[in-house]
Amino acid sequence: MKIRIEIRYLPNVEDPEAMSIKRNLDLIGYSGIENVSSYRVYEFETSLNKEDSLKELNEISEKILTNPVIQEYKIEEISD
Amino acid sequence: MYNIINSDEKYLNDTGKDLGLTYNEMLMLKDYFKGINRDPSDIEIQAIAQAWSEHSCYKSSKIYLKKYFSDLKSDYTILTMEEDAAVVSFNDDYAYVVKMESHNHPSAIEPYGGAATGVGGIIRDVLCMGAQPVALIDSLYFGNPDSNTGFLSERFILNRVVAGIRDYGNRVGIPTVSGSVEFDEHYNSMPLVNAGCIGIVRKDKIVRSRVTEIDDLLIVCGGRTGKDGIHGVNFASKILNENDENNRKAVQLGNPIIKEPLIHAILEANDLNLIDGMKDLGGGGLSSAVSEMLYAGGVSAVIDLNNVLLKDNNMEPWEIWVSESQERMFLAINKSNLEKIDNIFKKWGIEYSIIGKTVKNNNLIINYNGEKIMDLDLKFLTSGPVYSRNFKKPGINKEVITENKIKNYRDFIPKFISNPNLCSRFNIVRQYDFTVRGDTILKPFTGFPNGETHSDAAAIKPLEDSYNGLCITSGSRPGMVNIDPYNGTVETLIEAYKNILCSNGEPDSIIDALNFGNPENPETMYKFIETAHAISDFCKNMGLPLVSGNVSLYNETDNREIIPTPNILMIGKTKDIRDLKTVEFKDVNNPVFIAGTTINSLAGSEYARYFNLNYQEIDDIDYKELLKIKNCIKKAYGSIKSMHDVSSGGLLLTLLEMSFGSNIGIDANLTGLNGKTDIKLFSEMGTSIVIEVDKKHEEKFINDFSGVNVKKIGYTVESSIIITDGNTEIIREKIGNLRNAWEHGLDRYI
Numbered sequence: 001m002k003i004r005i006e007i008r009y010l011p012n013v014e015d016p017e018a019m020s021i022k023r024n025l026d027l028i029g030y031s032g033i034e035n036v037s038s039y040r041v042y043e044f045e046t047s048l049n050k051e052d053s054l055k056e057l058n059e060i061s062e063k064i065l066t067n068p069v070i071q072e073y074k075i076e077e078i079s080d
Numbered sequence: 081m082y083n084i085i086n087s088d089e090k091y092l093n094d095t096g097k098d099l100g101l102t103y104n105e106m107l108m109l110k111d112y113f114k115g116i117n118r119d120p121s122d123i124e125i126q127a128i129a130q131a132w133s134e135h136s137c138y139k140s141s142k143i144y145l146k147k148y149f150s151d152l153k154s155d156y157t158i159l160t161m162e163e164d165a166a167v168v169s170f171n172d173d174y175a176y177v178v179k180m181e182s183h184n185h186p187s188a189i190e191p192y193g194g195a196a197t198g199v200g201g202i203i204r205d206v207l208c209m210g211a212q213p214v215a216l217i218d219s220l221y222f223g224n225p226d227s228n229t230g231f232l233s234e235r236f237i238l239n240r241v242v243a244g245i246r247d248y249g250n251r252v253g254i255p256t257v258s259g260s261v262e263f264d265e266h267y268n269s270m271p272l273v274n275a276g277c278i279g280i281v282r283k284d285k286i287v288r289s290r291v292t293e294i295d296d297l298l299i300v301c302g303g304r305t306g307k308d309g310i311h312g313v314n315f316a317s318k319i320l321n322e323n324d325e326n327n328r329k330a331v332q333l334g335n336p337i338i339k340e341p342l343i344h345a346i347l348e349a350n351d352l353n354l355i356d357g358m359k360d361l362g363g364g365g366l367s368s369a370v371s372e373m374l375y376a377g378g379v380s381a382v383i384d385l386n387n388v389l390l391k392d393n394n395m396e397p398w399e400i401w402v403s404e405s406q407e408r409m410f411l412a413i414n415k416s417n418l419e420k421i422d423n424i425f426k427k428w429g430i431e432y433s434i435i436g437k438t439v440k441n442n443n444l445i446i447n448y449n450g451e452k453i454m455d456l457d458l459k460f461l462t463s464g465p466v467y468s469r470n471f472k473k474p475g476i477n478k479e480v481i482t483e484n485k486i487k488n489y490r491d492f493i494p495k496f497i498s499n500p501n502l503c504s505r506f507n508i509v510r511q512y513d514f515t516v517r518g519d520t521i522l523k524p525f526t527g528f529p530n531g532e533t534h535s536d537a538a539a540i541k542p543l544e545d546s547y548n549g550l551c552i553t554s555g556s557r558p559g560m561v562n563i564d565p566y567n568g569t570v571e572t573l574i575e576a577y578k579n580i581l582c583s584n585g586e587p588d589s590i591i592d593a594l595n596f597g598n599p600e601n602p603e604t605m606y607k608f609i610e611t612a613h614a615i616s617d618f619c620k621n622m623g624l625p626l627v628s629g630n631v632s633l634y635n636e637t638d639n640r641e642i643i644p645t646p647n648i649l650m651i652g653k654t655k656d657i658r659d660l661k662t663v664e665f666k667d668v669n670n671p672v673f674i675a676g677t678t679i680n681s682l683a684g685s686e687y688a689r690y691f692n693l694n695y696q697e698i699d700d701i702d703y704k705e706l707l708k709i710k711n712c713i714k715k716a717y718g719s720i721k722s723m724h725d726v727s728s729g730g731l732l733l734t735l736l737e738m739s740f741g742s743n744i745g746i747d748a749n750l751t752g753l754n755g756k757t758d759i760k761l762f763s764e765m766g767t768s769i770v771i772e773v774d775k776k777h778e779e780k781f782i783n784d785f786s787g788v789n790v791k792k793i794g795y796t797v798e799s800s801i802i803i804t805d806g807n808t809e810i811i812r813e814k815i816g817n818l819r820n821a822w823e824h825g826l827d828r829y830i
Contacts, residue, residue: 012392
């Protein structure tokens with residue numbers, strides 16, 4: 001099955017990439033942009049059932065994909 | 081809200097525990113607030129807890145720092161031991177600014193962020209003196225890289241600490257030129273990250289970390305204030321508990337992309353003389369920086385906390401006050417300069433806000449939402465308690481130690497030199513940008529490109545229009561300090577001194593970062609005191625100033641303490657960087673000498689660690705011989721082709737490292753040296769350095785070195801290493817084969 005994992009900064013943690021984009025947008029005159037956030041998305045294909053897939057990918061997210069001090073993640077199944 | 085003035089013992093004990101204060105400290109608080117007849121507010125209590133933490137007020141170490149370190153200045157030091165960083169004369173017009181600090185506790189919890197912000201913090205310490213940061217230094221101490229028992233594996237900690245230093249240093253554009261890496265199981269789960277920075281400033285542009293003017297505007301600029309890094313200093317003053325989720329909040333988040341323009345903006349403002357006083361916002365956040373800067377200048381302030389720019393709008397006023405969010409600087413400026421400052425900050429895209437102004441008063445006043453939430457005597461707030469802790473000399477159990485365990489040196493040597501403490505540091509240091517800014521003259525590695533060896537001291541040329549240079553070296557000998565804190569510390573200082581000499585620099589100043597375990601353990605306290613004593617004696621005997629220092633205590637987890645680790649950063653000067661010397665052998669058929677005295681002991685050596693030999697004593701060392709050696713080098717430097725000190729790995733590794741950088745080796749006979757074969761090869765203690773002399777000038781060299789213990793041990797030869805002792809051949813091998821073992825020692829780990 002296919003699983004999508006979305007990783008973002010925790011609320012109130014600075015997002016340096018987004019801040020740089022925002023600053024550059026201001027510089028070149030896109031004055032209507034209020035805020036920018038960046039996300040990272042992974043897609044995993046597994047040979048496991050739903051329950052086991054989620055269990056493993058939760059573990060992987062916590063151990064490998066995120067830094068829990070500054071990031072959070074969201075897991076969802078995607079249909080083909 | 082706290083009800084202190086009518087509280088009982090239990091309340092004081094419990095509240096104190098939450099705040100990291102002892103019962104007696106809570107009693108001091110109770111007395112103060114009884115005197116002014118009211119209970120403290122949250123922000124007042126938090127400000128005091130933070131100001132009185134070990135990290136901020138040095139309560140366990142202060143009396144010894146005063147006793148041993150207060151009279152170690154020199155006629156060329158400008159500011160020592162009193163500001164955020166030391167300022168020392170460089171030449172007629174310029175001074176260098178230097179500081180080293182530990183960032184151990186954060187790096188244990190979140191190695192990447194902890195190490196990165198250690199670098200960021202030390203840059204701000206130098207910047208706030210008005211100096212352009214020009215070089216970074218990192219001394220790192222890791223656990224056994226094969227150990228996997230901790231909350232994080234030691235290999236993970238190693239990789240993430242190095243990545244944090246790399247990413248921050250490389251992005252902010254300051255070269256990481258020097259440092260050290262040591263592995264020992266005593267650092268398992270407790271890595272030490274000691275970050276240093278050197279800056280350069282024109283003498284008339286030095287900024288003080290104090291404000292003396294009334295009616296000055298107080299400005300916070302750079303990054304915004306958030307919930308990251310709350311209680312960092314309190315947590316740095318506690319024993320680590322691996323399961324405490326709250327500790328994670330105490331790690332700050334670095335953002336070098338803000339820091340880089342902030343450095344430009346601050347230096348530009350300083351160049352126009354717009355800044356009256358400046359301090360970086362580091363441990364303790366606004367609370368620490370504001371009160372210390374005001375108190376040092378004899379003024380006070382009225383602050384409006386609503387004016388602090390926030391990352392997070394949902395913050396309590398005390399959280400704003402103690403947050404340790406990164407990339408922030410705190411300045412005091414005259415009102416008339418506001419427009420110019422505003423223009424500079426706009427140009428560099430730096431956010432700032434005016435949070436208050438200075439007044440003539442004893443009390444610091446903070447308002448929030450129109451209400452006065454703090455009104456505290458600055459002297460009471462900033463002085464904090466001082467402790468004279470118990471100390472006790474550890475007992476010694478003498479056991480007989482048999483050396484000479486090696487049957488076959490040919491098999492042993494490649495194994496020995498590929499162990500993590502002796503092998504090449506390429507895998508780590510090549511991740512760092514050590515040449516950005518274009519000032520690095522002696523790099524961490526020297527010799528043929530891609531076939532280099534380790535340098536002794538690194539050297540930079542910080543000014544465009546001058547050949548004057550600075551030599552930099554940093555490290556510690558914790559294994560020796562653990563056996564004998566006094567003589568082990570002396571060994572640490574000797575090694576630093578020799579590193580500067582071998583680069584042909586003149587030792588100029590000493591900076592310490594003292595990393596110890598729990599000061600409430602009398603044996604740890606004893607080791608701390610002996611260390612301070614040794615540094616003091618060394619400085620006096622060698623005529624060197626101790627210019628800046630840092631103490632990190634409570635490096636303890638699960639009842640395990642680190643071994644005492646006084647990290648020494650030594651700075652040397654050279655009049656002309658074109659006279660610097662490097663480690664690698666330069667030419668064949670040159671005579672090779674060993675100058676100085678090697679101590680007949682393997683205590684604290686890599687050899688002892690390798691074979692688990694449990695030495696208990698270190699002999700006294702006559703290090704004043706180094707003064708003579710220094711003068712001899714001055715006379716003979718034209719005859720000297722290369723130099724390298726005898727340290728980790730002993731004479732064997734010294735000779736190998738000199739061969740590794742140029743594929744020119746040595747044919748050495750050690751018969752004339754003192755001691756058994758293994759002592760000759762592996763002793764790491766004493767004043768010895770190895771010198772390759774130009775064959776044309778051998779006689780002059782011997783003349784110049786009269787009065788110093790010097791012996792010829794062999795000649796340089798093409799591409800081989802041959803070492804014999806008496807009639808025994810210890811090794812005869814191609815350099816390439818040995819270098820291969822040495823070069824790849826860390827490949828398994830990083």
